Amino acid sequence: MASEEILKAVFPFLEGTELATCMIVCKQWRDIARDDYFWKCLCSKKWPSICKRTSPPTVTYYNLFQNFHKRQYRRTVLPPKLSFSDLEFYIDIWTEEKIIFSDVVPGPVLQKGIWIPPPGICDVLRFHLEGPEYKMTLPVEPRFTIPLCQTVSVSVLVGRKDTNKAACIIKKSLFDYIDRTAYRALAFDYLDFSSPISLFVSGVRAWISLLFMDHGNEGALDVFGIEMDFCDAANSEHEVLWLLDMLEWK
Amino acid sequence: MITLQSSDKDVFEIEQSILIQSGTIKNMVEDDFTFIPLPSVDTETLIKIIEYMKKHADKTDSKEKNIKEFDKDFMKKTLNELFALVFAANYLHISSLLELLYPSIADRIKDKITEAIRQIFSIRCDFTPEEERRIIMDNKWAHEGTEIEGTLD
Numbered sequence: 001m002a003s004e005e006i007l008k009a010v011f012p013f014l015e016g017t018e019l020a021t022c023m024i025v026c027k028q029w030r031d032i033a034r035d036d037y038f039w040k041c042l043c044s045k046k047w048p049s050i051c052k053r054t055s056p057p058t059v060t061y062y063n064l065f066q067n068f069h070k071r072q073y074r075r076t077v078l079p080p081k082l083s084f085s086d087l088e089f090y091i092d093i094w095t096e097e098k099i100i101f102s103d104v105v106p107g108p109v110l111q112k113g114i115w116i117p118p119p120g121i122c123d124v125l126r127f128h129l130e131g132p133e134y135k136m137t138l139p140v141e142p143r144f145t146i147p148l149c150q151t152v153s154v155s156v157l158v159g160r161k162d163t164n165k166a167a168c169i170i171k172k173s174l175f176d177y178i179d180r181t182a183y184r185a186l187a188f189d190y191l192d193f194s195s196p197i198s199l200f201v202s203g204v205r206a207w208i209s210l211l212f213m214d215h216g217n218e219g220a221l222d223v224f225g226i227e228m229d230f231c232d233a234a235n236s237e238h239e240v241l242w243l244l245d246m247l248e249w250k
Numbered sequence: 251m252i253t254l255q256s257s258d259k260d261v262f263e264i265e266q267s268i269l270i271q272s273g274t275i276k277n278m279v280e281d282d283f284t285f286i287p288l289p290s291v292d293t294e295t296l297i298k299i300i301e302y303m304k305k306h307a308d309k310t311d312s313k314e315k316n317i318k319e320f321d322k323d324f325m326k327k328t329l330n331e332l333f334a335l336v337f338a339a340n341y342l343h344i345s346s347l348l349e350l351l352y353p354s355i356a357d358r359i360k361d362k363i364t365e366a367i368r369q370i371f372s373i374r375c376d377f378t379p380e381e382e383r384r385i386i387m388d389n390k391w392a393h394e395g396t397e398i399e400g401t402l403d
Binding site for chain 1: 336348355368375388392
């Protein structure tokens with residue numbers, strides 16, 4: 001049985017994580033290991049300057065050590081302030097100057113993103129839509145057809161009910177990239193964040209995809225659905241909501 | 251020559267030059283004691299202490315590697331033997347031995363899970379299940395993203 005004196009002499013030779021394990025052994029070990037003196041020694045090895053503070057510390061060295069000893073690589077996302085039920089998306093799609101799709105899409109519709117895709121879509125797209133990764137999609141009913149020779153553009157605004165403000169997701173972008181293997185036409189725009197976030201964060205894109213059928217019709221796209229994603233930065237529901245919360249809301 | 255007597259009443263005659271590594275004995279020798287009773291050190295432990303001091307008495311450069319090897323082997327003892335040595339080295343003020351003992355005992359704690367430490371140190375967990383849960387939660391930060399080996403040695 002180790003005496004208190006021995007433990008007090010031995011503990012300084014342990015790493016912080018090992019000392020933390022000692023706390024779980026029994027009450028005697030816990031009470032000795034809790035002494036902030038040992039944690040001060042550990043902190044002074046890692047960050048000597050922190051022990052030179054003149055004003056009394058407000059946090060224990062134990063707390064300091066826990067928080068900073070190792071870089072946290074896990075992205076733990078706290079629940080966002082915004083929820084999909086607060087949001088409405090205003091999506092407009094034009095060919096040339098004519099509007100072909102214009103709708104107010106409630107947040108929960110886009111959030112749910114699960115609907116039975118019509119038969120006749122290619123396997124790649126089916127696997128994508130049925131896969132577990134987070135995505136925001138909505139069906140287009142009735143379907144519309146876009147002749148390939150025409151330019152198609154989209155704008156997306158979003159409104160939020162909690163503050164009665166709106167933000168822009170896509171100003172007006174062309175679907176100038178058509179991925180024939182995945183049966184999507186893509187458009188994107190860069191997000192505008194509020195200040196001061198906008199000083200540091202840029203280059204994050206919002207993507208809108210028109211999902212089309214596999215008809216073998218080379219001349220036109222038969223669009224059955226729309227997908228929105230922010231894959232540059234956000235890949236889960238919480239991440240998307242945090243991202244939207246950071247937009248320039250006016 | 252100085253005579254040491256263990257708590258078991260066994261006597262050992264050792265050269266003064268070797269024994270002065272012990273601060274306690276050195277003081278008594280300076281006060282002209284030649285017979286030194288050590289009621290808090292048993293024979294088994296005293297034999298080991300004497301062995302240690304004999305090896306460390308001759309600190310010439312050529313012997314340094316040998317001394318390091320000896321020290322490493324000397325620490326290969328049971329935990330209870332090490333504890334007895336700590337008490338004795340503390341009482342006898344042999345700081346070099348203490349500086350060897352503490353890290354060696356720490357090595358028995360390093361990289362072990364809680365249960366392994368309890369077994370090695372013959373400790374019974376005296377937390378209530380609620381207390382144990384609490385203290386584990388409080389110290390979860392130490393083991394996030396790491397794998398702890400449960401070794402017993």
